[in-house]
Amino acid sequence: MAAEDLGNLLRELAPQVLGALLRRYDGFDACEDAVQEALLAAATQWPVEGVPDHPRAWLITVASRRVVDQVRSELARRRREEAVALREGAAEAQPGPQPGEPAPGDRDDTLTLLFMCCHPALTPASQIALTLRTVGGLSTAEVARAFLVPEATMGPRISRAKQRIRAAGATFRMPVGKEYTERLGAVLHVLYLVFNEGYTASSGPELHRHELTSEAIRLTRAVHRSLPDDGEVAGLLALMLLTDARRPARIDADGGLVPLAEQDRTRWDGAAIAEGVALVTDAMSRSPLGPYQLQAAIASLHVQAPRAEDTDWPQIRTLYRILDRIAPNPMATLNHAVAVAMTDGPRAGLELLAGLDADDRMARHHRLYAVRAHLLELAGDRAGAQEAYRQAAQRTTSLPEQRYLLDRADRLSTDR
Incomplete structure (x- = not known):
């Protein structure tokens, strides 16, 4: 081998x-x-x-x-x-297999381990770190790099997470009833966050962190194998596959960010797209509708359009409206505004964005300013778009995104 x-x-x-x-x-x-x-x-x-x-x-x-x-x-x-x-006989309190005796190997406890790592006693950051270390198999040094902190910082953090689980009296078992439902939601959210951090790194010189996206997909596959009939698990896996399929075309020869509308679609991963579309189509046909399925359905509409101008924006707008109703969050509203702008004009999208200015979660986020800049540019407000692009660049710690945003602002200045 x-x-x-x-x-x-x-x-x-x-x-x-x-x-x-x-x-x-x-x-x-x-x-x-x-x-x-x-x-x-x-x-x-x-x-x-x-x-x-x-x-x-x-x-x-x-x-x-x-x-x-x-x-x-x-x-x-x-x-x-x-x-x-x-x-x-106390020394034999936990007897293990003896030489020549078959070891237990038929049961896969990966899902139970994931549930333990996502114990409610832990913060989301600790859940992610412990999941990557324990289930993902990343070394402490690799997890530290994922969080952009020294290994000497991450080691104690992971140890404290284990101590909190032990102090909470957790046992190695699958939760049941309401606890199961709540914990599964945490498991999926952790995997979703790991994938997003890998797909667009929040800081640093690289746009992608391939080790994180591939690990998130691998672990989500493991959950899907254990829960093949769960529509939201299938939806999350589909969302990851459909999103990651675009990765080869997101960076140009110089390492610069290429927006979706300008990507060479022939470079997208056709096998991942086919698998993702099949997963979300099947899930939506037989499962209660959930946010991961909706996001996967939106992603499938993007990747199935032969050209950017062929994108089914009315259908995407409808799906975002449903998503905003069943699982409201500011990022969904942000993307909904783009869909509205593409169907009803940029001013309509800007009106929808205005409601996010009072949201503390978005007021300092660069994506709010980046989307506003894009819609202002579509509306013909070059000065407003230029200023918004620069504000977005000031708020991101991702160097590729920062370069892209400043380049957009400079283009608006030189094209006059």
Whole structure:
């Protein structure tokens, strides 16, 4: 097996093995350390000895033995230090598979692990960091780079997240009833945020963070495999695929941002588009309508138009109106304003935007100013558009977006 293929296999199996250990031993740090040791053993042995017939069971067996060794070592240390009599057999309290004994490997606990990482005791930022580290398999250094903070900062943050989960009395199980519904929403939201940060990095020199978008898609696929009949899970996966399909055309030869209307559509990923369209079409035909399905449907209308001028803006406007009704949020309103501008004229879109000025969440966001600049430019207000583009550039920490916005402002100045 090629090194890249082996790495992908171990990355896919890591959360499944960790989930299996947590279900049996319930010790986050100890289980994670054991999994890392098992992965290291596999990376060393498998290229020489070959991949075993049941690689997940192999990893679970090796990791389980590591946990048992840790338990025994800890019990022995306590016995020496505290001289406390232990009940007979306590050292075997968490027995692992013995040599030659088949290890449990049939159950995939990735989804349960995702639910644990999205525990309500954690902030959204901590949920994302813990998900990337524990389920995504990213190293602490890689997670730190995703958040643009030093590794020395991210390590304690992840440790505190685990401590909060433990302090909250969380057990490794799937929640039920209302708790399940609420936690699934958090899981999908975390994956959505990870994808968005990768697709348009909020800061730094790169427009894309491919490692984040690919990881978000991989994890959402895992959730979809576990919940194939959930329309919103399918909708989120479709949204990611349809959005990521445009990635090859979003950057020009100089690394500059290319807006949707100007992209070379022949460079879009046709296979991802076909899969995404099929997913959202099926989901909307048999599931209650939800915000991820609606956003995926809008994305499908964009990518199915052969040219920008062929975009079905009336249908997109209708979908945004529905989205604004069932899941109101300022970003949906912002995009709705663009659709209204394309169907009813830029002034109508600007009127819709005016309602966002009083929203604290949007007042400092560069996208409000960027959209306003675009609509002012369509309306012929060059001076107003130029000023809005510059205000948008001042508010973004993404260098590619900043360069694009300043370039738009400069064009309006030189074209007079």
